[in-house]
Amino acid sequence: MSERARDFQVSANNSRCGGSKRLRYSIQDGAILNIDSISGTVCVEKSFDYETQTTFQTNVIASNSGGESSTALVSIRVTDVNDNAPVFYPQIYNISAREGELSDSALLVVSAVDADRGVFGQVRYALMSDSATFYINISSGELFAKRRLPRGKYHLIISAVDGGGLHAEIAAHVHILVISSDAVAPVFTQLKYVIRTTEDILPGIVIGSVAAVAPNPVRYSTTGRG
Ligand SMILES: [Ca+2]
Numbered sequence: 001m002s003e004r005a006r007d008f009q010v011s012a013n014n015s016r017c018g019g020s021k022r023l024r025y026s027i028q029d030g031a032i033l034n035i036d037s038i039s040g041t042v043c044v045e046k047s048f049d050y051e052t053q054t055t056f057q058t059n060v061i062a063s064n065s066g067g068e069s070s071t072a073l074v075s076i077r078v079t080d081v082n083d084n085a086p087v088f089y090p091q092i093y094n095i096s097a098r099e100g101e102l103s104d105s106a107l108l109v110v111s112a113v114d115a116d117r118g119v120f121g122q123v124r125y126a127l128m129s130d131s132a133t134f135y136i137n138i139s140s141g142e143l144f145a146k147r148r149l150p151r152g153k154y155h156l157i158i159s160a161v162d163g164g165g166l167h168a169e170i171a172a173h174v175h176i177l178v179i180s181s182d183a184v185a186p187v188f189t190q191l192k193y194v195i196r197t198t199e200d201i202l203p204g205i206v207i208g209s210v211a212a213v214a215p216n217p218v219r220y221s222t223t224g225r226g
């Protein structure tokens with residue numbers, strides 16, 4: 001059953017000679033599924049979310065007017081649909097680069113996450129502006145300069161799309177300040193930091209750290225979603 005669930009039907013026989021033929025169906029976990037007591041059609045009361053739960057089991061009961069009953073197991077396997085678009089995090093990037101430099105290293109890595117799995121969760125990036133000067137690795141999100149950059153400011157817009165064709169609702173914005181070759185900008189020790197934490201972490205608890213090196217004291221700030 002997909003996250004957009006369909007109804008299906010259960011059936012039972014009441015073959016005892018002379019017994020009542022009137023069957024009634026009922027189901028456990030009525031908050032999630034509902035069953036038509038006459039036809040046995042099972043309906044969804046509450047949407048499934050593949051990202052939360054991929055299987056679900058419950059019992060259905062068929063009983064006759066004589067008080068006899070039997071039970072069957074209904075096992076539901078939820079299949080993934082593309083119900084999540086990529087989301088950039090962070091959505092705004094501010095970096096500086098030195099004029100006249102051309103490096104094989106990426107200027108930065110943009111990142112969008114998609115809660116779906118498989119192809120539906122695969123994110124590809126595209127540069128929507130200034131593609132004559134910059135290019136992006138569509139799989140990794142690494143942003144490179146195509147040529148030596150003159151001093152100035154650049155504003156790039158980057159989109160993300162998943163394997164099912166859903167686009168990120170909000171694009172990423174990259175602000176690049178190209179500074180004098182004499183200036184020394186702080187340099188992060190890594191272009192991308194991955195920090196894992198549990199969902200029930202309390203505010204104020206340290207979950208990781210980042211580091212940049214520079215000849216002068218460095219101040220840190222964040223630009224993503226709060
Ligand atoms: Ca999904």
Ligand SMILES: [Ca+2]
Pocket residue numbers: 082083084085086114115116120121162163164166
């Ligand atoms: Ca998706």
